[in-house]
Amino acid sequence: MNTIHDLWMRLRGLLRREAVEQELEEELRFHFDEQVRKFVEEGVPLDEAQRQARLEIGGEEQTKEECRDVRGVRFLENLGQDIRYGLRSLRKSPGFTLVAILTLTLGIGVNTALFTIVHGVLLKPLPFPQPERLVSLWERNVIDEGSFNPVSGGVFADWESQAKSFEEMALVGEDTANLSGDGGALPEMIGTRQCSHTLFPILGVQPALGRFFSEEDDRHGANGTVVLTYGLWKRRYAGDPAIVGKSILLDAQKYTVIGILPAWFDYPDARVQLWAPVHHEVSEMDMQNRGNHRFFVTARLKDGVTVGQASSELDAIQQRNHEQFPDELMGKGAQVVLLSENLVRGVAQPLYVLMGAVGCVLLIACLNVANLFMARVTARRKEIAVRAALGGSRWRIILAQVTESLLLTMAGGGLGALLAWATLHWLLTLRTDLPHAGSIHIDRLALAFTFALTIFCGVVSGLLPALAVTRSELLGPLKEESRGASCGKRRARLRKVLLTAEVALTVLLLIVGGLMLKSFAELRSMNMGCTTDNVLTMGFSLPDARYPTNPQIASFLEQMLVRVRAVPGVSRAGIVSVLPGGGHFMDNTFSIEGAPPLPAGQFLNAVLRGADPAYFTTMSIPLKRGRFFEDSDQRENGNAMVITESMVRKFFPDGDAIGKTLVIDWENKPRFEIVGIVGDVLSNLNQPAEPTMYLPINSGRFSYGSLVVRSDHGVTTLAVPIEKEIAAMDPNLAVSDVLTMEQRVGKSTATAEFDALLVLVFAALGLILAAVGLYGLLSYLVTERTNEIGIRMALGAQRSEVMRIMFVDGLRPSAVGLGLGLFAGGVCAQLIRSLLFGVQPLEWRVFAAVALVVFVISAGACTYPVWRAAHVDPMTALRCE
């Protein structure tokens, strides 16, 4: 009851302000008149009575003010006043308002967008129940020091029978499949995964439709079953629920669709479109093999078991395992990491770097707006002094200033949210490599973040100048003005500090961006070891069901090459199992015939590729010794082998490799004679060349590969005629990734390029803001000191002397900021060391270039104000006040 009454009174004070004021006025008037009447009745003359009444009653305005305070709406009234005042003064200087709002929009927008991504990718828990118990299991030190080696089927079986830390574990294997054309749809190649039937229960996911794999499905010889992702179901089967229970043709074999995954499910990434049971897909022998490391393992920890405990248990098991089977190629240990960490390995650090960069941009934006405000506050200091003299409290003046800056940042925050939405959309289309990309959008948390940023910016950029200008010298300006002395030193000093910080942050951004760009340039300039001009590539995979025997595969490949070479415009064509830059992909252990046997537990290992005779000349891979393959090597049991220079260096350091025989560790121990040595090509742009051996593509191991086609010009126009030729041979065979070599290289470096450019764009923005700030500061200083300059010149100072003084004054904040920024850049460069390729963190050229750019821009920003200072006419200057 009382609260309602109280609220009513307050509301009345706020909404019926005029009436309430009127009543107060009347009430006090009545009091005064009564007092006068009393004195008159006591016999005092009217004049004297009025005088006495006034004396006795005291200040009427003060009483009114106190009564207004009692109404309890004082704060709101002031706020309304401040907002009106703020809007008025912002409208008065549209240029300032525009620059400030744009700056803040930019800062807040990119921060919100990046925060949304970082939150979605790195901070949000996985969308599975009890995600803190989901882990990823790895072998370590299989060949070298690597601690994230995929797991072989045999090792997995060992772990499953021995490890006690896990409720359940599951295998996941990568694959692609040819989805045959049906009902008029074209055949297509899709990314698939094989998994144990335990995977979905481990993750705790429920099917959107149908069911997941049972133990019976996950068996060799069972009927083929698949689970579709929601995306594939919607796209290819128009979301038809009747597809469950029907058959589809996958690599020319029948599979029954048994279930559909929910729409939010994008594990391990959004590119996977279909799942099949692993035991059905992979031969029993491969599932028991300890040396074929091809699977990823996901598991759920038992309640109460920590990742550390599980990791040491598994490590011990694998160490014993390794000692027990020294002849097997397998990890000398194992490790367990959280699934959530595993999924973002490799993307976390670049994201944090970008987040840091946009954080810097926001700080720069805030400092810049604070600086702009500082200039305005300074220009208005007489007005502020007058307000203070008339009784405006310091608190009140500060509040007015902060209100004004909050108005600006609110506008910036609103626009920033829009910008964030657009930026996010753009970033996500460019960065498809990010996990959970599909589920990232601007949500309530992101908006709350925007709001917090807005308030932060408003308070920082409003409070700093307000505190500075109201500190202890409110009345100073009134006194200063009369003397025309150089004044406001403290304010200039604060502006210089702000500017120094701005320059330092900019330099930091420039250095990080510069290093990343240099690193990207190094990556791009890496010599692949083959030509990338006018080469068209396309991937294919021949389904076992329709090409069960080696002669069938061989004849298909042979016929394909004949047809492709006949297409007008094709100058050369070849086939390789894995393209340069296509990753490590496949390796094998081998022994050298005639060499002393290796101690147990040691292996010779090299990357393995299949190629046809024309591949090397098509790609311009140079022959170093011996010969390329010849057509006669391509027969079924051909035993010619070509190896790379780095393989010679590693395994034949002091002898001729040509003519030596290698035995590859397959079941039938095939022997290959080295007939040629060719130049190295890179498997990964950011890694040194790996020792590689090439076998003839028709040797029976390669039912998949890439066609490479060379033309004198316009190779992309050949794509359609070539695809038609292949379709004519097998209408159900889909080719994948029809790309030129240039495009492939571009794709593999796109992320590095993207990150580097983004940071540099931010740095450039910072630089522009800092230049504007510097120009503003120096213009201000010149105006402030016009008088002083006039006196100096009147007393005989030379123009050059004046210019020197002003230049030094203007450049000092830049120089200090530059020094601080270079130092901070050096520190940060060490932190991002692992992101850099081919660049030392303290690459002096980057630091020197940044220093030069910042110096030139600073000097440029100073030029005009300094020129103006030097052309001050002493007489005008002295008269102007």
Added chain:
Amino acid sequence: MPEQGIDLPQGTLDLLILRTLALGSQHGWAISERIHQVSSKVLLVRQGSLYPALHRLERRGWIKARWGASENNRKAKYYELTKNGQKQLEAERSEWEKLAAAVAQVLEAS
């Protein structure tokens, strides 16, 4: 000459106003006069404290205001005690009596 008097300690003004209004509704000036008279011209309530106090009591709902005609037929704002005000008066009064008695006891003891 302005009359001299003792300024009231914080908080007692509310009690005096409530007590005065317990006799019947009054306008502000009459309240200050009444307190002045009854206290034998010792207590002086200035306009600067009277009206903020009246408005505060009104906001709390202990008194309510209405406009009426004064003795010489002028429009004046009359305050009267509400039920809550009555309770508040009793509470504050017993509080005050306790305090006064305690203070007196301490002073006499020494």
